[in-house]
Amino acid sequence: MNEVELISACRQGSVRAQKLLYEKFAGLMLTVCLRYLRQRADAEEAMLTGFVKVFKALDQYRHEGSFEGWIRRIMVNEALGQLRRKEPLHLAIDDMVTDVPATAATADSDMAAADLMQLLNELPAGYRTVFNLYAIEGYTHPEIAELMGISEGTSKSQLSKARAMLQRRLGAASASSSTSSPKEYYATGRY
Numbered sequence: 268m269n270e271v272e273l274i275s276a277c278r279q280g281s282v283r284a285q286k287l288l289y290e291k292f293a294g295l296m297l298t299v300c301l302r303y304l305r306q307r308a309d310a311e312e313a314m315l316t317g318f319v320k321v322f323k324a325l326d327q328y329r330h331e332g333s334f335e336g337w338i339r340r341i342m343v344n345e346a347l348g349q350l351r352r353k354e355p356l357h358l359a360i361d362d363m364v365t366d367v368p369a370t371a372a373t374a375d376s377d378m379a380a381a382d383l384m385q386l387l388n389e390l391p392a393g394y395r396t397v398f399n400l401y402a403i404e405g406y407t408h409p410e411i412a413e414l415m416g417i418s419e420g421t422s423k424s425q426l427s428k429a430r431a432m433l434q435r436r437l438g439a440a441s442a443s444s445s446t447s448s449p450k451e452y453y454a455t456g457r458y
């Protein structure tokens with residue numbers, strides 16, 4: 268069953284087609300939700316609620332752009348809603364130290380993707396959310412500002428601070444990689 272047939276069958280209420288659509292996209296969409304929500308249970312809840320919205324809104328999909336992108340947008344919005352309920356973004360944005368010095372850093376080739384994702388996950392909620400929306404999802408600052416209910420300048424500032432914090436932590440990880448592994452380094456909490 269191709270994507271057009273799958274969507275059509277889902278619109279007609281086919282439980283089998285809905286199951287196939289869910290199975291096709293669930294893993295990827297859970298990964299999307301996990302980038303915004305620290306707890307797996309929260310990400311799973313956002314994904315499941317997102318799929319309910321996908322199935323309810325299938326009649327609104329006009330086959331313009333990718334279907335995966337359409338689903339991803341729903342998941343991002345659901346994850347952001349869940350994040351607003353779990354972690355007040357305004358606190359993460361307003362209360363953070365603003366003088367985070369950037370240092371030149373290069374990621375070691377042996378640093379695992381999981382270690383990089385851990386670095387992202389450790390960012391404050393506001394930094395992490397703006398970074399994910401801009402650098403990974405490809406949203407613009409005006410779009411991020413609208414999604415998050417912040418100013419465009421705040422979006423730009425949060426991205427800059429997130430990058431600086433990531434550079435600093437990557438630099439520290441690179442410096443300590445000669446004495447310990449990244450996992451050992453992050454386990455200490457001294458960065």
